[in-house]
Amino acid sequence: MTRRTLLMGAGAGVLGVLLASCTPEPAPSPTPDRSPTPKPTSDTITPAAFARSSWSTDPFALGAASFTPVGTQVSERDALAEPIDDRLFLSGEATDTEAPGTIAGALRSGDRAAGQLLRAAATGERVAVIGAGLAGAAATARLVADGLQVTVFEARDRVGGRIHSVVDDKAWPFPAQLGGWLLGASDGEIRDHLTELDVRDVSLTGTRWRSADGDVEPVSTEPVQAAIASAQQGVTDISLEDALTEAGADPTEPGLAALLASITAFSGADAAQESSWFPPALPADEYIAPLGDLTPVIEGLLDGAKLSLSSPVSRIAYDEKGVSLGIASGESLSFDRVLITVPLGVLKGEGLQFAPALPFGHRGAIAALGMGRIETVWLRFDEPLAFAAPQTEGEPEAAIWHAVGGDGLIRTWFNLAPVTGEDVVVGIVGGEAADAFAKLDDQKVLEAAIASLAPFLTAV
Ligand SMILES: Cc1cc2nc3c(=O)[nH]c(=O)nc-3n(C[C@H](O)[C@H](O)[C@H](O)COP(=O)(O)OP(=O)(O)OC[C@H]3O[C@@H](n4cnc5c(N)ncnc54)[C@H](O)[C@@H]3O)c2cc1C
Structure with missing residues (x-):
């Protein structure tokens, strides 16, 4: 050393x-x-x-990653992913049940939503994708490959969304x-x-676990796993924090607190908010x-679509004939179908209006899920x-x-x-x-x- x-x-x-x-x-x-x-x-x-x-x-994220709050069923994510009148389709990490809040979840959700849309669409239809993050890009690749005319509306002046590589050779070696x-x-x-x-x-x-007094013993995830397993036998969901307390652990003990901080750094939610039935991922070994720019991955997936940057969508009006999008610039554009990939934080906010309002199932899911x-x-x-x-x-x-x-x-x-x-x-x-x-x-x-x-x- x-x-x-x-x-x-x-x-x-x-x-x-x-x-x-x-x-x-x-x-x-x-x-x-x-x-x-x-x-x-x-x-x-x-x-x-x-x-x-x-x-x-960030107004186009309003948080980092969705999580499943205590008392919420993971099936709310399926409810959010339900197509609406075969006109609106939703994807994005929050709609993935296996790995929400991750890159893998975003990628899979884009593919899933594109599949749903393709089952409803006829060849050559005009489709809009809202959001050029990984979910939107993955969906776009599949829709373009199937011969649809795809326009991607992205609020930012760059693609990638919550994937953001800062390339500056003078400041960073990667x-x-x-x-x-x-x-x-x-x-x-x-x-x-x-x-x-x-x-x-x-x-x-x-891993290195270190206090002001020097190195300390690595903190095992086993007590957390055991507390979750025990809480999962309960008749109602309790928070990860309560599960630990019920198992006799002290979440404020410095070692356990450091482990919980690490879990929170990936899930975005504190142990008091996290579900034990649908717990966050524990730190990996x-x-x-x-070590490179991740943007070209997104750009490659968007190939073949028309990309409109700096174009925040503010209104989505839909009926049995099609969908009309209001862009913040004042423009209004019509499409056969729309695939929405904006983050859960944006769906929870006021910036994107739906006419008519989203079905209760979708609004319930948006309210129930948490944005970490x-x-x-x-x-x-x-x-x-x-x-x-x-x-x-x-x-x-x-x-x-x-x-x-x-x-x-x-x-x-x-x-x-x-x-x-x-x-x-x-x-x-x-x-x-x-x-x-x-x-x-x-x-x-x-x-x-x-x-x-x-x-x-x-x-x-
Ligand atoms: C700090 C941080 C660290 C993370 N670390 C990891 C990690 O290490 N590993 C991992 O697997 N995952 C990690 N994640 C999570 C991962 O980045 C996300 O799950 C994933 O990038 C989400 O992709 P998405 O396409 O669902 O959403 P986004 O990437 O958010 O894409 C949605 C797009 O919609 C756009 N948009 C928003 N509103 C509008 C609007 N009104 N009109 C038009 N466009 C709009 C946004 O600008 C954005 O480009 C991390 C996230 C953060 C924030």
Whole structure:
């Protein structure tokens, strides 16, 4: 194991420039202090590049990923996916029952909804797809292949939706991913697309659980699994938090709290909101991290369709003859059928009106399902970050970090250095902590990120 040197007061340049455009605060100034037990702050540890997300406040997402709240049946997702009068078809991660809130779920939902639409449509019909995220793109590929005339309306000036690769060769050795990017065993199809595009991926494995006092024992997921299994025998659904308490665990115990923070960082919902009957995914031992631009995957799937960017749809009117779309610009356009892929957060909001109103089953599902919040921060350092204590001799450096205890906002980190040779760390945060993160300006996010990394940076 390499004993790494603590980067102190270096590399203010790029971030200073980045932050200068976001905040009137002066750029952090370098300090010559190389004390062995420094308290890391954004004044003393300065990344060379910084990127952060704001999905909770993004009007075309209004959250990060759907979840199944306690007391809600997963069948609400099937209700949401029901075609309406064979004119409106819905897809998007929230309509997938197997892997909601994921890339795999979005991809499968697009394929499923395209199949439903194709069963109702005649050759050559004019179809609109609302949203050029992965679900919309996957659906489009299938509709175009079947000979339909497809127009895709995308509110943003880019495709990809909640997949967002920031490509900036000066700042990042590989694109910073502000949305979905980590893949697992069920993501074979998307990995095939990435392989065709020569996008390299790396495997992130090995965990390090660390408190301000040094390394702590890895926290097992077994008690959480046991609590869920026990709660699933109950006559009514209870929250994951209550399931743990009933099983005799203390969700506020620092190790368990760090594990729950990691679960929340992927599901977007806190343990008090999560269903035990339909529980969130537990942290995996391995994540596959693509190291390239994910946008060409989406662009490839959209090939052959007419794409209208910066075109938020504000109104969908439908009857037995067809569908009329109101675009925010004031335009109104008619189609035979429409496939809607906007996020659950948008469906819950006021920005998209339906005439007539959606059937009760759909409105019930939209109200019952939850929109989780996940935010991410990427930091690149010019020099290696230091660990206070090296890991066990001979063990590969861990890629997955958990901060145990303390008051750091961001408790789950990916360390990309061992597998890429680049000093890049990625923090992810979910639930209420993501709400707090989303409210911070860039300078404050940076401060929170550096402070959250403290257990990994300070001397024992
Ligand atoms: C921070 C974060 C991290 C994540 N991490 C992972 C991960 O590691 N692994 C994983 O598998 N998944 C992850 N996810 C989830 C994954 O990104 C999503 O499930 C998936 O990208 C959703 O795709 P979608 O097509 O359903 O929705 P979106 O990608 O949201 O597509 C919907 C599209 O509709 C557009 N739209 C919205 N309103 C309108 C309108 N009125 N008119 C026209 N267009 C509109 C949006 O702009 C968007 O492009 C993460 C998500 C976030 C936010």
